[in-house]
Amino acid sequence: MEELRKLAKELLENKTVAAVLGYVEIEPKRTKPIVITNPEDAEKLVFNEYCLNNLAVYLTKARIKNLAKQNGSVLKLGIVAKPCDIHAIIALIQESQLKREDVYIIGMNCGGVAKDFGLEYGADTLASKCVPCETHKPLYSDTTLGAEKETPKVSDEVLDKIRALEKMTYVERFAYFKKEFDKCIKCYACRAACPLCYCQRCITDKTIPRWIESSPHSRGNFSWNVVRAFHLSGRCIGCGECERACPMDIPLSLLNRRMTETAKEAFAYVSGRSLETPTLVGSFDVKDSDELFM
Ligand code: SF4
Ligand code: SF4
Ligand code: SF4
Numbered sequence: 001m002e003e004l005r006k007l008a009k010e011l012l013e014n015k016t017v018a019a020v021l022g023y024v025e026i027e028p029k030r031t032k033p034i035v036i037t038n039p040e041d042a043e044k045l046v047f048n049e050y051c052l053n054n055l056a057v058y059l060t061k062a063r064i065k066n067l068a069k070q071n072g073s074v075l076k077l078g079i080v081a082k083p084c085d086i087h088a089i090i091a092l093i094q095e096s097q098l099k100r101e102d103v104y105i106i107g108m109n110c111g112g113v114a115k116d117f118g119l120e121y122g123a124d125t126l127a128s129k130c131v132p133c134e135t136h137k138p139l140y141s142d143t144t145l146g147a148e149k150e151t152p153k154v155s156d157e158v159l160d161k162i163r164a165l166e167k168m169t170y171v172e173r174f175a176y177f178k179k180e181f182d183k184c185i186k187c188y189a190c191r192a193a194c195p196l197c198y199c200q201r202c203i204t205d206k207t208i209p210r211w212i213e214s215s216p217h218s219r220g221n222f223s224w225n226v227v228r229a230f231h232l233s234g235r236c237i238g239c240g241e242c243e244r245a246c247p248m249d250i251p252l253s254l255l256n257r258r259m260t261e262t263a264k265e266a267f268a269y270v271s272g273r274s275l276e277t278p279t280l281v282g283s284f285d286v287k288d289s290d291e292l293f294m
Helices: 002-013 039-044 055-059 062-068 083-094 157-167 168-183 189-193 218-231 241-245 251-268
Strands: 017-027 030-036 077-081 103-108 142-143
Touching: 002 039, 002 077, 002 103, 002 142, 017 055, 017 103, 030 039, 030 055, 055 077, 055 083, 077 083, 077 218, 083 103, 157 251, 168 218, 189 241, 218 251, 241 251
Parallel strands: 017 077, 077 103, 103 142
Antiparallel strands: 017 030
């Protein structure tokens, strides 16, 4: 913790960064995001198993780039990032939403986070995204902090559920998702929490023509959730923030994880892992197999 605070203070004092995005503890086992511009406030920063938010979402949504414009010169933004959050930053760079030189990544070694605030951290309360995690150390960072850690060993419930769904017939699977999507209240919290859902104007907000019903009813709910899953296909970095944000407990990771597994199996591609690799869609080749679409 001390090394994080010291680094953030130095970065702000010597104007390497205009602001640091990080976490502050608001009560035991609960944190919230904070934007620090005053070096003295670096004392507030924390990093622990309750730093659940993926702060990369703010790199595009909150337009905080404006914060980095000081005296006519553009400074970097510092961001405290878990390895999975760094995947989102990499994906945003891959998709030309951000330049590598725009951010100073304070990468944190990570042994996992809790499913939710207030829970005693342990194997039973590990966030589902942490079970299959293969990157406890940042793949990219400007500075890496913290001791290297292991995640508690538990079974991958999401993968088990995906495999169970795959054993269902098409009709059963359709019925399963229809029932889940019927619960959707169209609050769009999943979209707001997703670092890769950055369109200035989402297809759901377009009214001429209206592609997707805005009211929460069965037909529009299905379109919304399926369209979103397709838009994230091969792009989702698996941070699980959409599912965590969903007030109706819709198992969105079942769709997103399945799409990620498909991209991995078919194209050996996982989003947000390499600055040298183009996006999956950006690397389309006419010789690519169309087996998936037959
Ligand atoms: S997915 Fe990996 S990097 Fe992300 S919080 Fe879990 S253990 Fe940490
Ligand atoms: S779709 Fe969900 S899991 Fe994937 S990047 Fe967006 S918020 Fe994260
Ligand atoms: S967060 Fe859940 S309820 Fe809200 S729009 Fe997304 S899927 Fe629907």
